[in-house]
Amino acid sequence: MPEHLTLNVNLQGFGQRPAAWQLGDRGGDALLGHEHWIASAKAAERGLLDAIFFADQPAAGNPNPRPGSQLEPIALAALLTGATEHVGVIASASSTYNDPVELAERLLGTDVVTGGRLGWNIVTTYNPNVSGNFGVASNPDRATRYRIAADFVAAVRTVWQAAADDGRYEHEGEFFRIAGTTPVRSSAQGHPVLFQAGGSGPGRDLAARVADGVFTVELTLPKAIRNRRELQAAAAALGRPGLPKVTPGLSLVIGSTEEEARARFDDLESRVPDDYALGALSNVIGHDARTLPLDEPIPTEILDAPWDPDAHATSAGYRLTFQDWIQERRRSTVREIVRDFGGYGARIIIGTPERIADDIERWFRAGAADGFNLMLDAFPEGLELFADHVAPLLQAKGIHKREYGTTTLRDAIGAGPVRGRALRAG
Amino acid sequence: MSRPPLLAASEALERALAAREPDALAALESASDRLGALVLGARPGASVVDPVALGIALTAQVPGLAVVAGNADSFGGSGTDAPYNAARRLLSLDHLSLGRGGALFAGTGEPLPRTLERIRVIRELWNSWPRESLVADVARGVFAETDGIRRIEHTGEHFSVLGSLNSPTSLQGEPVSILRVGSAEALVAAEDLVDLVVLDDPSLRSERAIELVPVDSAAELAVAVAGLAAAPSGTLRARLGLPERTLDLSDRPLAFGAARA
Incomplete structure (x- = not known):
């Protein structure tokens, strides 16, 4: 068991609950300005979270009854790190619908701006509405998407290595053949930290080989323990002990009493x-x-x-x-x-800070998780409740840090050093 | 009319701003109401920092700043990024600068017709979801009226892009678009396509031409705006005296039909 939890927050627009936009007097354009996002980021920093996570779909979804994200995640990463000092931001970007050199340079060129606080969540994109936006009839099948992803990541890492050396890169793989010189240079953490979210066989293979953190979905404790053990054993066999950090999604509805939390959820x-x-x-x-x-x-x-x-x-x-x-x-x-399925993709706890902290401790000490990807019912207030009422209980249990002792996302989550030669800038 | 200047940051100045060096930020803050916009990534293929990311980070630190992102077709100007991706991040810059964002298209690394079609697709995407649709009507449970959201269904020689963008129009309608032109042919093609042009050939003339003023340091930034009056406040379009701009997509199919009450 690591010393401290890895805690991220999945900052899903207005909130994890579909009707979160109806709380308070938010207005239809609240997700397009600074206030909502920066208040949420400051709450994350107050709770000493490691990172803010953004999922992504490069396609429009019906905004009713639940509005989707309206801003691009790497752009949001720049805003949130520009307004904070410590918390990292993990942006999802597709390995199926990007160019590896362009994305490698954009991610690294953004990581430099964030001061080394950027993470890249590698997604292969299964949403069937996406392909038409990129000139293709349908997404490649799952097996092909993961073969593309493996080659894509190798190409990206080649460009990042070049950025640490003389800039020249060359990669020839199953799908990508690239050669050139990059103007971009390494960031304070070398390059962005890699995350992965797919739980299929090929997804877990990719995670074992390259990811420093994985976003998983675990609904039962025994299965979570087994999956984490197997994934980390596979990574250890590849020379990556203690990685990747496993953070299952955890939906939270927090109330000062069980009744209050349940009433908030029901409403x-x-x-x-x-x-x-x-x-x-x-x-x-x-x-x-x-x-x-x-x-x-x-x-x-x-x-x-x-x-x-x-x-x-x-x-x-x-x-x-x-x-x-x-x-x-x-x-x-x-x-x-x-009703119990209220997580829409994650286990859900509706209850008091005490109950939530006890549950987090139980999963952490049982080896079911290195931490969690938190999903609050509504932002920023749900996250403010977590920072002010749950985080202190976790600190008292000795499983949550008491201060940021690091400046980069790589160091915050205890990710492995960058590959090869010393890649860190200055 | 004389427009407030577009100041193109050098790589050294971009690096200083990315590192949040206090004198660079202070110079930018004191100049921000007099310049038209700060242009980042103006030199094709030579950026160490991502222009959109730096621009957005600066809006968190310098309130009211207007930013134009260069290499807007793709980082490094290689013309390799899909229009859907580019449209999203450029519109995100416009949203997060509160309607003070712009895009400088360099068109390097690809033939002119492809660049022109790329810009056309990006502009259609920017206009595919009207901001007025965001009604957040709690009583009816309707977040957005969907009867104005259109699939662009663009099928051209170089690009096929079907959907609507997942982001509404900005406070200034759409980002200010600027194209570098190096030929009379490009200048003619740019006429109805973009708001402004940067002329790379001194023999060209255009009413829409705008100059990029290079600035290499905090000191040069201060010199460039010395003696200037404050620019008009509000959106970048207002600052530059440009009309509001939209594309009419009413002939395109609805993305979701009307909202259910």
Whole structure:
């Protein structure tokens, strides 16, 4: 077990709950200015979080009932690091829909501006709405996307190595053949820290080989322990002990009493159409849940149907952990499952700071996680509650740092040194 | 009319600003209301820092700053980035500078027709989601009226881009667009396409021409704005005396249909 938790926050626009935009008098353009983002970043820094994480889809989604992100994550990283001193920012960018040299230079050229506080979450993009924005009919299948990703990352790292040397790079792989000279130079942390989020077999292979941190979805403790042990053993066998840091998603709704937290959750859910959560459930069970009777269990033939990883609009890792979780609820009704399924992609805790801190400690000490990717019901207030009421309890337990002792994201999460020769600037 | 100047930062000045050197930031802060905009990445292919990232970071430190990002088609000017990606980050710069963002297209590394089509696609994407749609109507549970959000369905010789952008129009409609032109052909093509041009050939003339004033240091920055009156406040378009600008996409299909009440 590491000494301290790795804590990131998944800063999902207005909040993790779909109706978060309805709280307070936020206005429709709140995500387009500074105030919302900087207040959230300052709360993250007050809670001594390691990084702010941004997922990304290079495609428009229907803004009702839940508005999506409206700003580009690397751009947001520049804003948030420009307004803070310590907290890192991890931006997702696709290895399927970028050019490796262009992205390598843009990431490193941004890392220099952040003072070495940038992370890159490598995503391969499964959203079927994306391909048409990039002139192709459909996304490559999962296996091909991960072969592209492996070559893409190798090309990016070649450019970053060149930035530490004389600038000249050359890479010839299965998909990318690049040669040239980069004007960009190494950052304070060498180059951006690598993260990965896919939980499929090829995704975990990539994580074991290159990632310093992974974003996972774990709904049950035993499976989380086993997955972390296996992933870190695979990385250790490749000479990367203690890596990657595993941070499962954790949705939180915080109240000063259990009743207050539950009432806050229920209020937010009551503002979203009934079929919204059913739609999310449909994606993981591979069946239109809106056709199912609400007060009966999900039929066995649906739960036990074989799963086609290319036919469903959800990530493989999420489907795998959901499979275990749903097995424990074979007798629950659809209505009950939808309510417990409130995480939309993460385990959810609705409760007091004490209960949340105890749960985090239990998972951390059990070896189920190096930390968590936190998802608060609404920003910035949910994160302010975490910083002011949960973080101090974690410090008292001795599992959360009491001050930032580092200046770069690489050092903050205890990531491995950069490969090869000394890459750090100045 | 005389426009407030566009000051093009040298690599040394960009590095100083990226490192948050106090004298560079102080000079920028005291000049920020008199310059038209700070241009970053103006030299094709020679940036150590990402122009969009530096521009946005500076808006967090120098309130009211207007920023034009050079190498707008792609970092390093190699013309390799997809228009959808470029459109997103340039519009993010415009949003986060509160309507004071611009894009300088260099068009290096690719033939002119491809650059022109790229700019056209980027501008269509910038205009695909009207900002007025963001009603945040809690009583009806409608965050955005979707009946103005259009798929651009662009299919051209060089690019095929179907969707709408995932970001609404900015406070100034769309970012100020500037193209470097080096030929009479490019100048003609730029006429209806961009707001302003930078003439790389001294024999060319244009009403839309604007000069980039190179500044190499905090001291030069102060000299460049010495004696100037404050520029008009508000958006970059207001500062430069440019009209509001939009593209009419009403012939394109709706992305989501109307919002459900």
